[in-house]
Amino acid sequence: MASDLTTTRHPVVTAIIWMSGALISFSVMAIAARELSAELSTFQILAFRSMIGLLIVSALLSRSGWQQLKTDHLGLHAMRNAVHFTGQFCWFYAIAFIPLAAVFAMEFTVPIWTALFAAILLGERITLPRVLAILIGLSGVLVMLRPGLAVIHPAALVALASAVAYGMTHTLTKKLSGRDTALTLLFYMMLMQLPLGLIPSxxxxxxxxxxxxxxxxxxxxTGLTAHYCIVRAMAVADATIVVPMDFMRLPLIALVGFLLYGERLDLFLLLGAGLIIAGNLVNVFSEKRRSRS
Known part of the structure; x- marks a missing residue:
């Protein structure tokens, strides 16, 4: 089914479908993290996440074949997972202290870091439409946050550090996605990150x-489904095309925060969300025109 999806649709449309799965997964995971943070430490949440994920991936590999775990890129996997664990720790930590929308808003500097790392490590072109999409999306984030009134809790800086780590993680995911399968990336992610969370906890x-x-x-x-969807999206489209789609997480999680936790929802959110959607449309349609020319 996945292969049919990839071959019968435009790559950008396919990437949108996979990223939609990632957006839903991340939003549900944020709710779960907020509930868990009332009793458990961040390290313990990450340890359980890796344990449960490892069991699920192992069950899937038992059906699809363990031979796919053979890789010549263990060093790259180790680098990716060290950076990703740092980003995950910062993300889960911040969720416990500041509003969900504020955490997700900080993450939307990720496309800037991804574009920078992708240009350096992958040689991806930073085209004008891609820059425009990022700037429009970030302007939507700024409208939502209204500079000067944003959250000033120290956890906001931790959330920003998470964004930098995620930018590098996305770039390394793109680098590995053409070399190893999605299940391979997920298996090594859970295996390598398990002791990083378990030992301190x-x-x-x-x-x-x-x-x-x-x-x-x-x-x-959701940790598995989110990253599986991202890996599949990265496999069919450039990192600088895929990552700006992640801007849609902010209006989605702001709505969730309003419905479940009474976090404020206002006109600025709606205006910012409109700008974010516009940025994504610029990115998607310009890429489709470029691929046809």
Whole structure:
């Protein structure tokens, strides 16, 4: 089914479909992380996420074949996962202290870092439409945040550090996506990041209450589905095309924050969301025209 999707649709449309799955997954994971942070440390949440994810990926590999784990790029996997774990730690930490929309807004500097890292490491072109899409999207974020009134909690800076780490992670994901399968990337991600979260969490371990287990499972599952969708999107489109689509996460999570946690939803959010959508449309349609010429 996945191969049919890739071959019968325009690559950009296919990337949009995969990124839609990633957006939904990240939003659900943010809700689960907020619920878990009331009892568990960030390291412990990440440890459970990796454990559950590793079990799921292993079950999938038992059906599709373990031979795909053979890779000549273990060093690149290790680098990707060290950077990604840092970004994940910062992301989960920030979610516990500041509004969901504020955390996601900080993440939308990711396209800037991704474009920079992709140009340096992958040799991707930074075309005018791609720059325009990023600038329009970021202007939407600025409208939502209204500079001068933004969250000033120190966790906001932690969220920004997460964005830098994610920019590098996206670039390394693109570099690996043409060499190893999506399941291979996910297996090494869970395997390598498990001790990074488990060992520190043992020093202040809290046994999860029964009510937390569904949220732990959700974190594990959505962590996998989000990254699987991103890997598939990166496999069919440039990183600087895929990542600006992630801007759609902000209006989505702002709505979730309003409905579930009473976080404010106002006219600036709607205006900013409109700019974000416009930026994505500029990016998508310009890329489709370029591929036809």
């Amino acid at each position: 043992l020093f202040s371990w809290t046994t999860p209450s029964q009510a937390l287990w569904p949220w732990l499972v959700i974190v594990g599952v």
